[in-house]
Amino acid sequence: MRTLEQVRASLKPYPVEVNFPDLSPWKNGNGGIDYVYSFDSGEPGPHVLIMALTHGNEVSGAIAVDTLLRSGIRPRKGRLSLAFGNVEAYQRFDPQNIDASRFIDEDMNRVWLPSALDGERESVELCRARELRPLIDDVDFLLDIHSMHEESPPLMMCGACAKGLAFAKSLGVPATVVADAGHANGRRMRDYGGFGDAKSTKNALLIETGQHFSKKSEHVALDIAARFLVATETVAGADVSRFLSREQPVAQHCLQVTDPVIANSMDFSFTDDFRGLERIAHAGTVIARDAEREILTPYDNCVLIQPSLRHLGQGVTVVRLAKALDL
Template identity: 60%
Template sequence: MKTLEQIRAALPQYPVEVEFPDIDRWRHGNTGVDYVHTFDSHIDGPHVMILALMHGNEVSGAIAVDRLLRQGLHPARGRITLGFGNVAAYARFNPQDADASRYIDEDMNRVWTAGRLDGDEDSSELRRARELRPVIDTVDFMLDLHSMHEAAPPLIVSGPLDKGMDFAAQLGSPQHVIVDKGHPNGVRMRDYAGFGDPASPKNALLVECGQHFAAASERVAQDVAARFLLATGVVERADVAQLLQDDPLPAQRFIGVTEPVVAQGMELEFSADYRGMEVIAKAGTVIAKENEREIATPYDDCTLVMPSLRHIGPGVTVVRLGRDIAR
């Protein structure tokens, strides 16, 4: 049986095109939580938060948050909170083994339920989520900045609710919006508490800015951070104009995820070099095999959402299947 190290060695290796910011300067914030800073206008408005580093190797969000902090951004109304998530994993990043610093003990973006946060379990990620939770509980609008294992177009993960899709449309970019119910092995922060409650005015978006270490992902993270701050009304355009990209925005495409493809072990292999957002024209096309099992597209024009084998293992989702939905 192949090991995870052998599988990763056979996958595309991406150059590190960006500089990793030194975030130690931001350790002592003003919220009582390390690496979390809040700025209050003392004028009525929402409390909005931009969080980077839910995963320790997703540096584009850290670059955007570091830039906003260095810029000395303050809100015109409401409150802005800027923070870094899994700083312990980020601190041990090694470009020779870039995938290993995603987390220390477990995926921090799968622990966001009251049951887990209030429970007796312990892990590095649970401890950090519990530290962040009192701040997050006060947030009206959340932007969770991520990046992807493979070189694929950036995308918004809106969740399944109309309010999430409406929020994604308000930002207008990235072009691709993924409408899904989350992961079978845990709850994401963007679905936590009021963010995932259709009756709550709270709202959150998760944005995958592109491949982890690509210069283009750095630009996407800064652009979407600016769009988020403008959409929530806490800044004026002049405050974030330098972060916005000038390219015309293509019409957004909303893709409803219908099912995940979950590995049973370590033997699953894709039928081609899929990186993400490929549209498979014909139903029944075999996209992967795992021993005697063939995995085929269930319908025409099936979109492959974030395919990757870099963290394959029993019960791990290796790709999600989706199709266009009208908006």
């Protein structure tokens, strides 16, 4: 049986192309929660939040939030919050073991359930989530900035509600929007409370900017953050024009996740070097093997969403399967 270290050693290493910002200037926050800054315009409007570092090694979000804080940006309407999530994991980043600092005890993007937040279980990530919970409870619009294990075009994860898809369309980027219901082993921040309630006016998006340490991901994170602030009318376009990409957006398309593929063993392997958004033409194509079990595509033109073995383990989702959805 392979170990996770052996699996990771067999995978392509990615260069670290970006600089990790020093977050120590932001430690004390300005409202009672470490690494959280909130600014009130004094004018009516929503409370919007840009969250970075829900996972400790996803640095593009940290770069974007650090840049926005250093720019002195302030809201014209409502309230703007800028926050760093799992800073303790971020501070343990090791360039020789780039996948290890995703979290310390457990995935902080799987704990957003009342049963976990109100329960007796303790972990570094639950402690931080509980600290952040009063902030998250007050937010109307959330952008949670993530990145991916493998080199792949950016994805906007809009959740399972129609309101999330409409929100993603209002930003106009990236080209690929993914409608999904999250993960079976816990709830994401973007699905917490009113964000995941179709009847609530609250709304949230999760952007996967690209490979964790790619310079492209840094640019995507800043571009998306700027567009999010304009779309929520928190700022005017002129306030964030320097952060916007000069590339013209292309027409968006949407994919609907239908099936998560969950590993049953450490003997899981893909049949090709999949990185994400591969379109498999024919149903019944073998895309992976899990010990003796073959993983087959369930329909024609099946698209692979975020295939990766970098956090392989029993019960871990290693890829999700999706089909085209009309916008």
